[in-house]
Amino acid sequence: QQQVKQSPQSLIVQKGGISIINCAYENTAFDYFPWYQQFPGKGPALLIAIRPDVSEKKEGRFTISFNKSAKQFSLHIMDSQPGDSATYFCAASKTQGGKLIFGQGTELSVKP
Amino acid sequence: DGGITQSPKYLFRKEGQNVTLSCEQNLNHDAMYWYRQDPGQGLRLIYYSQIVNDFQKGDIAEGYSVSREKKESFPLTVTSAQKNPTAFYLCATWDRGAGANVLTFGAGSRLTVL
Numbered sequence: 223q224q225q226v227k228q229s230p231q232s233l234i235v236q237k238g239g240i241s242i243i244n245c246a247y248e249n250t251a252f253d254y255f256p257w258y259q260q261f262p263g264k265g266p267a268l269l270i271a272i273r274p275d276v277s278e279k280k281e282g283r284f285t286i287s288f289n290k291s292a293k294q295f296s297l298h299i300m301d302s303q304p305g306d307s308a309t310y311f312c313a314a315s316k317t318q319g320g321k322l323i324f325g326q327g328t329e330l331s332v333k334p
Numbered sequence: 335d336g337g338i339t340q341s342p343k344y345l346f347r348k349e350g351q352n353v354t355l356s357c358e359q360n361l362n363h364d365a366m367y368w369y370r371q372d373p374g375q376g377l378r379l380i381y382y383s384q385i386v387n388d389f390q391k392g393d394i395a396e397g398y399s400v401s402r403e404k405k406e407s408f409p410l411t412v413t414s415a416q417k418n419p420t421a422f423y424l425c426a427t428w429d430r431g432a433g434a435n436v437l438t439f440g441a442g443s444r445l446t447v448l
Contacts, residue, residue, distance in 0.1 A: 231374060256436070265338075265424050265439030266377070311376060321392075322437060324369075324377040 226314050228325025235332050241299040243328045245312035248293065252314040256322070257286065257297050260309045269310070270297070273317075302332045337361065338440035340425050345445045347412075347419070355410045355443045357425035365428040366408035367437065370394060370421045377424065383408055412445060420447045 228245045235241045247255075256271035272279045272286040272295065279286045285298040299306055312325040341356045357366065368380040379392030383402040397416025402408055412419045422444050426437040 228376070258437075263442070265426070265441050266437075267439065268436055271436075321379060321382070326374055326376040 226312060226323050226325045228312050228328060230328060231326065232329045233331070235302045235330065237302065237304060237332055237334050239302050239332075241297075241302045241306065241330055241332070243297045243310055243312070243330070244294065245296065245314075245325050246292075246294045247314045247323075249314070249316075249323075250293070251316050252323075254315050254317050255286070255288065255295050256313050257284075258311045258313065258324075260311065260327075262308075266309075266311055299330075302330075304332045304334050306330060307332050338425055338427060338438060340423075340440035340443050343441065343443060345443060347445060347447050349447055350414045352411055352413050353445065355412070355423055355425075355445070357408045357410065357440060358406055359408075359425075359427050359440075360406065361427055361429070361438065362405070363427035363429045363438070364405070366402070367426040367428070368392075368398070368400065368408070368410045369424040369426065371424055371442075372421050380410065380423075419445055421445060 226247050257269045258266035259269040260266040270281050270284050272288050274290050277288050283300045288295045310328045313322045315322045338359045347353045365384045367382040369377040371377050378394050380398050381400040383389035386405050389400050389402050399411045422442050424442045425440040
């Protein structure tokens with residue numbers, strides 16, 4: 223009930239391509255779904271987040287797609303750049319007093 | 335310079351020794367968290383504290399201890415009872431007043447057991 227499953231574990235994309243990372247959750251009480259970006263040797267930082275009342279949220283080249291019925295959400299990085307190379311974590315929680323449950327992480331490498 | 339300060343950044347420990355990782359914040363956030371990061375396993379919650387003098391076990395608390403005597407500080411002790419302590423440790427804070435579960439992370443401490 224508390225798990226968040228993330229795939230793929232690693233991803234290699236050419237510069238200018240689209241990077242897609244998928245996550246699935248089990249607990250239907252979750253109502254907050256953020257993505258964190260982590261560069262080597264640094265702590266994760268919030269990238270973008272979505273709530274289940276919308277099916278998509280876009281911020282620049284980053285888009286979250288949310289499918290409530292399938293209990294899945296994904297991160298799309300358009301026009302991927304070498305500077306996007308990082309580890310990405312999805313997460314889920316209940317807004318009120320819930321702890322964030324993180325996925326296993328995806329190591330993205332964007333080749334020039 | 336606001337934020338979260340974790341120290342030391344790198345730490346080496348011999349088996350059987352306890353070590354304490356420091357986490358200090360000047361964000362005035364109520365809640366503080368400790369996560370452990372291992373390759374392919376994501377971020378796993380060790381302990382968290384929502385107010386001073388109170389803390390709760392996370393998913394992998396065995397072999398760890400914490401204290402929360404001040405709002406600004408949440409040190410983590412990795413004891414000799416932790417069987418596989420080599421990992422990257424992350425401290426985070428949460429501003430409960432902000433409503434959303436936005437965690438702010440420190441830069442981490444990498445512990446290596448020799």
